[in-house]
Amino acid sequence: MSDSVKAFAPATVANAVSGFDVLGFALREPGDTVICKLMSEPGIRIAPLTGAYSSLPVDPKLNTAGVAVQSLLDAHHLETGIDMEIIKGVPMVGGMGSSASSGVAAVVAVNALLGLDQALIDLLPHVLESERSATGVPHADNAAPSLLGGFTLVRSVDPIDIVPLATPDNLICVLVHPHMHIKTKDAREILPKNVPLTKATEQMGHIAGFVSGLYSSDLNLISRAMVDVLAEPHRGALIPGYDAVRDAARAGGALGCGISGSGPSMFALCSSEEVAKGVGEKMQKAFSSANLSSDLFVSEISQQGAHVQD
């Protein structure tokens, strides 16, 4: 046990076009950093946030990092006092898994700080607890990749069954975050309750092809399989310039492009950093034409998930 532990948890892209509600992957950056220290009195204290996005509440009951750590402490019947500093690198409400990243970094830091020696996957329930507090549902498609890195599959929600998938080398993600908000609730409500069985089987072909492409590092197959006939045809309407951004990415040489999480961020997968930079410019330009300024992130897909930093 040391007096202070710093942990990093990456931003993530959920859904990833082919895998609505079940697939996600981790970036190398940006991410959230959480520094935890032991405190003499019990309870969780969160310092005012720093970093690029710092307007989150410091009440531990209203902050996903606080909720996740409280869940972890409760599970171990601990009343240890924890002092947390959160350096927020992941844009909030952007479809980049922001709430999950803070929760993940926090439990990874506390796990090390208290010498609990839990495997990363065993920390997941505590992050899901915080996801439930943030969004009403314990979605794992951001939390799991932020924790484990690479591509992960949520094979089953109840019981929870997370499958780490293969991640080809040198796959680069372009992420463009337009300056607007979409409420996760609105992104949910725009979806139909029922879908034609033929669409369901069509999408099964796409996700199975995508997973096969990951294992065989077949970028052409990955590209062919980056199709979503279930969610994006509806959710695209919530993002000004959606079609233009997607077309621009494909025209620029991206393997595929779509909505990150429930949006409004959009991402593209590219086979090299060079292609990725050009694709990012084109996507930003397309958002500009829809009167949206944006932030651009270009990052490898990280095989490493959350980890303690020196």
Place this chain on the structure above:
Amino acid sequence: MSDSVKAFAPATVANAVSGFDVLGFALREPGDTVICKLMSEPGIRIAPLTGAYSSLPVDPKLNTAGVAVQSLLDAHHLETGIDMEIIKGVPMVGGMGSSASSGVAAVVAVNALLGLDQALIDLLPHVLESERSATGVPHADNAAPSLLGGFTLVRSVDPIDIVPLATPDNLICVLVHPHMHIKTKDAREILPKNVPLTKATEQMGHIAGFVSGLYSSDLNLISRAMVDVLAEPHRGALIPGYDAVRDAARAGGALGCGISGSGPSMFALCSSEEVAKGVGEKMQKAFSSANLSSDLFVSEISQQGAHVQD
């Protein structure tokens, strides 16, 4: 070019529980054998069928082998006369891909007989033509694995995109064919036109998990992912003893069990031949309790698909 070519095409299991309408795999046996000879006059002649199941029509327009070969000849603008002998090893109307096996064996034989030098995958359209003639729709989930062997994915139907998947070693299939008939049409019509989006995403998790399990040879994951929430909850009602057969297979140590194709055959995947034999007995016993006698097949999943035999 030789005067006579004999080709074998294996029986197949479509849907394979996790992958309704998109997944299939090939057995090592049983299969259909087709012997083709050059004939001096143009046209296709089919001799009265032999083998275990021999009641198929010999009119080449009404026989899937005849339709497939005619399509192949037409594509090459050939009027060569072909004499065909079909040794039928795959039960008909049993959910074992019987129509596809004959078509596949026939085009593989003629491809070699005429020295057309087509890759196996390029023969698929001709088999699909014959599948269309037999069932009204050009399904590829039997034709593709019979042609290519192992597990195959139909990622997309239009345009057709077949993805050969990894196949773990030593995976044994138990196939039990009860003595009854289900019309493919009835098996289609019992399915709902629409399904809840939540069921669609749940099934996406299962097929993605199954494919991941194939690549990582993770039998435990394969077992967890052998779930179908889309088709089998409806189609099970068409097969007397369905629940009992499935429960018996699982209780006997099978990784999973479900309907082969559109039934009534049911299959189970097992990790060894020893387990498979016990599972087969239990499945047959469960069918007996539902007053159905049955045939039992136990076979490796073949990495090799259709091929010319000496």
